Amino acid sequence: MTTVVRRQANSRKSYWNPSTVATVAGMTVFSLMMAFPFVWMFSTSLKVPATAFKLPPELWPYEWRFENYRQVLQHPTVPVPKFFLNSFKIATLVTLGQLVTCTTAAYAFARLRFPGSSFLFMLFLTSIMVPGQVTIIPMFILMRKLGLMNTHGALIVPGLTSVFGVFMLRQFFMTLPNELEDAARIDGAGTFRILWQVMIPLVGPGLATLAVITFNGSWNAFFGPLIFLNDWTKFTWPLGMAMLRGQYGEGSMSVQMAGISLGVIPTAILFALGQRFIIESITFSGIKG
Amino acid sequence: MSRTAIVSSEVAIGEVAATRPRKLSTYRRIEALWAYLFISPTMISFFVFVLGALIYGLGLSLYRYAFFAPPQFVGLDNFRTLLQDQRVVNIFGNTVYYSIAMVAFDLVWATAVALALNSYMPNFLKILYRMIFFFPVLTSGAVIAIVWRYLFNADLGIINWFLGRFGVAKIPWLMSSKWVRPAVVLFTVWNGVGFNMVLILAGLRSIPKTLYEAADIDGAGRVATFRHITIPLLTPTLFFIIVKGFIGVFQLFDQPFMIARGGPGDASRSIVMYIYELGFQAMRLGSASSVALVLFLIILLITLLQFWGGKHWVFYR
Numbered sequence: 001m002t003t004v005v006r007r008q009a010n011s012r013k014s015y016w017n018p019s020t021v022a023t024v025a026g027m028t029v030f031s032l033m034m035a036f037p038f039v040w041m042f043s044t045s046l047k048v049p050a051t052a053f054k055l056p057p058e059l060w061p062y063e064w065r066f067e068n069y070r071q072v073l074q075h076p077t078v079p080v081p082k083f084f085l086n087s088f089k090i091a092t093l094v095t096l097g098q099l100v101t102c103t104t105a106a107y108a109f110a111r112l113r114f115p116g117s118s119f120l121f122m123l124f125l126t127s128i129m130v131p132g133q134v135t136i137i138p139m140f141i142l143m144r145k146l147g148l149m150n151t152h153g154a155l156i157v158p159g160l161t162s163v164f165g166v167f168m169l170r171q172f173f174m175t176l177p178n179e180l181e182d183a184a185r186i187d188g189a190g191t192f193r194i195l196w197q198v199m200i201p202l203v204g205p206g207l208a209t210l211a212v213i214t215f216n217g218s219w220n221a222f223f224g225p226l227i228f229l230n231d232w233t234k235f236t237w238p239l240g241m242a243m244l245r246g247q248y249g250e251g252s253m254s255v256q257m258a259g260i261s262l263g264v265i266p267t268a269i270l271f272a273l274g275q276r277f278i279i280e281s282i283t284f285s286g287i288k289g
Numbered sequence: 290m291s292r293t294a295i296v297s298s299e300v301a302i303g304e305v306a307a308t309r310p311r312k313l314s315t316y317r318r319i320e321a322l323w324a325y326l327f328i329s330p331t332m333i334s335f336f337v338f339v340l341g342a343l344i345y346g347l348g349l350s351l352y353r354y355a356f357f358a359p360p361q362f363v364g365l366d367n368f369r370t371l372l373q374d375q376r377v378v379n380i381f382g383n384t385v386y387y388s389i390a391m392v393a394f395d396l397v398w399a400t401a402v403a404l405a406l407n408s409y410m411p412n413f414l415k416i417l418y419r420m421i422f423f424f425p426v427l428t429s430g431a432v433i434a435i436v437w438r439y440l441f442n443a444d445l446g447i448i449n450w451f452l453g454r455f456g457v458a459k460i461p462w463l464m465s466s467k468w469v470r471p472a473v474v475l476f477t478v479w480n481g482v483g484f485n486m487v488l489i490l491a492g493l494r495s496i497p498k499t500l501y502e503a504a505d506i507d508g509a510g511r512v513a514t515f516r517h518i519t520i521p522l523l524t525p526t527l528f529f530i531i532v533k534g535f536i537g538v539f540q541l542f543d544q545p546f547m548i549a550r551g552g553p554g555d556a557s558r559s560i561v562m563y564i565y566e567l568g569f570q571a572m573r574l575g576s577a578s579s580v581a582l583v584l585f586l587i588i589l590l591i592t593l594l595q596f597w598g599g600k601h602w603v604f605y606r
Contacts, residue, residue, distance in 0.1 A: 019408070019409075020408070020409055020410050023405050023408055023410060024410055024414060026405065027402075027405050027406075027410075027414075027418050030402070031417075031421040031422065034421055034422055034425070034479070035421050035424075036447075037425075037433065037436050037437060037440060037479075038424075040436070040440065040447060041436045044439075053445045055445070055447075055450045057447055057450070100330075101330040101331050101334075102331070104326075104327035104328070105327055105328045105331040107327060108323070108324040108325075108327040108328045109328070112320055112321070112323065112324040113317065113320060113321070113324075114320065114321035114324035114325060115321065117324070120328070120332070123335070123340075124331075124335065127335060127339040127340075129536070129588070129589065129592065130339055130343060130585065131536070131539070131540040131584075131588065132540070133540050133542065133561045133564060133581065133584075134343070134581045134582070134584060134585045135338065135339065135342035135343055135346060135581075136564070136568070136581070137346060137349065137564075137568050137574055137578050137581060138341075138342040138343075138345040138346045138349060138578075139338065139342055140568070140569075140574075141345075141349075142337075142338075142341075142342065142345075158334065158338045160330065160334065161330050161331040161334035161335070162331075163331070163335065163339075166331055190319075191319070191320055191323040192323065216427055219429070220427075220428065220429030220430075220431075220432070221429075222429060222430070222431035222432075222542075222543045222547075223542050223543060227565075227569065237432075238429050238431045238432050241432050241435060242431070242435070242547065245435065257436070260432055260433075260435060260436060263429075264428060264432075267427050267428055267429075268424075270427070271420075271424060271427055275420060275423070279419065279423065279487050282484065282487045282488065282491070283487060283488075283490070283494075
């Protein structure tokens, strides 16, 4: 007994061996380079453009000039706060929509038996192969016919469902034991009640991940808004940042960086809160897939 | 109480019904109805926005549709023009370059980092590094391209300043047709490598330790272990990354568009950028659809080829 305890106490090697030190040193350099664009971006957003271009780069600004942020939020010609509002509205609606539709569909495919379930699911899978850009022209024409052209609806309606979301949540549902459902049915619960009170609480991490990925994806989307929105008051944040640049690149660099830094904040928040979930979910589906 | 009674009678009816020869018992019917209800929004969306759009796009590619005039049927003309279009050849060439360069670069980078993160080091460092490498994946490629534009600036950009300290002459990154594609590759891989890193890390962790121990006992060195244990057991993950990588590169738009608008001339233009130009700037919807269709077929073909080839080198346990 004592021998076992002693072995465990000594089995922790020191971190100070050459191999580990070398790896850590390399990784530190690498991560600094990896994170550099964000550091530069934030630091530039606090400077006057003239000093921003100083080389060697002065990463810790001499004086923190929040003026750029004030300028970007009160820009005379470009309505930046509106862009953020638009993006937020679209992202929220899309996320809520997908949470509802993907959960129900995933549960149906994972646990319910109905004729055609495997065929329909196969069909679904094929749509992952169809890139969004290939269907963009028919979508453009369709949106025109539906009268949704140049509205947020054109972005929200197709975004209310997601094959990827169904796929991911289905994996989660399939990990739950069948017995749960049987027990609930014996207790007299109908299908909907089982879903609402038994299944959903158990796939919490899956729902959280879907919500984060969907919100973030919508927040960052560029191609869809570019195609469907003409009216610049309806623009989303990524399009708005392109507008800040101006037709010939005459927009102030620091102001642009301030705008971008602001736009990255929701992503950073979601990341801080959910990174464990997201990374675990990717890991989880990576092993299965 | 009454709810329970109703549902219990549901079950009771079902049991009774099951003894009679019948296609679906009532109980199963109710379950199926719920299921159809549950999948209906996704199904409708799929049939309209995916299947419907695909078929419509197929049809559209056979027409000349200038948007403000009614469409005229031209059969395979659009495809004939496509084959003779010199720009298309260049742009497809770009895409081939991008796919090979990006997938290879991404794989090496992601594997190196994943291996490092899987080695023996303090846990909090692992989490920190993982966060730093993964964060760019969550940002908007189109927006961060604006930042990278400034980084790549030939005279005032940080990258050239940094290279200059090693004596390298100023590289006209975004202005030169020779250098713009590597620039796009560097930026795009930076944007996406964290995702593959996580996948490879998961793959590494799923390799049973016992295999490594056995190899160690047999006297295998680090290189041999890597070649004969790590890599073979990682092949499913690598396969997934390669397939996904190619599909992704063929759909590239945001990054090349925002960083160089297609580069000097067509040097960095991607296929999807060309579809965008044809469809939404030149308003030639028929031609754009034909390019989109060809793109789709190519993606399909390459994916099938990869699956066929995968049988030979992917090792499943």
